[in-house]
Amino acid sequence: MTTENKFSKRWTCTDPGCKQYGRQLSENVYEFKDEVTEVTKINLADHDEGYKEIIINHYGYTLEPTNEFYTNIQELYPDYQWIIAECIFEMEQ
Secondary structure, three states: OOHHHHOOOOOEEEEHHHOEEEEEOOOOEEEEEOOOOOOEEEEHHHOOHHHHHHHHHOOOEEOOOOOOOOEEHHHHOOOHHHHHHHHHHHHHO
């Protein structure tokens, strides 16, 4: 399987309440849309770890191995990069 075939071009519903959809285009690039927002591309390489940490803290997650206030996102979700991209999309709307 080539790297290109590893990523789906199909949209996945991530929040039926607001008709939010996402898809992963490459290792670091995701697209999201919802019923009021046009397609938005999120490239995780454009965001440093500090920014990602601030964004996911709003959702109760952290990238830190141990934290008494937040849950480690990497331990909770195998596809945590997708969740980070989705959080960035939601916070930047």
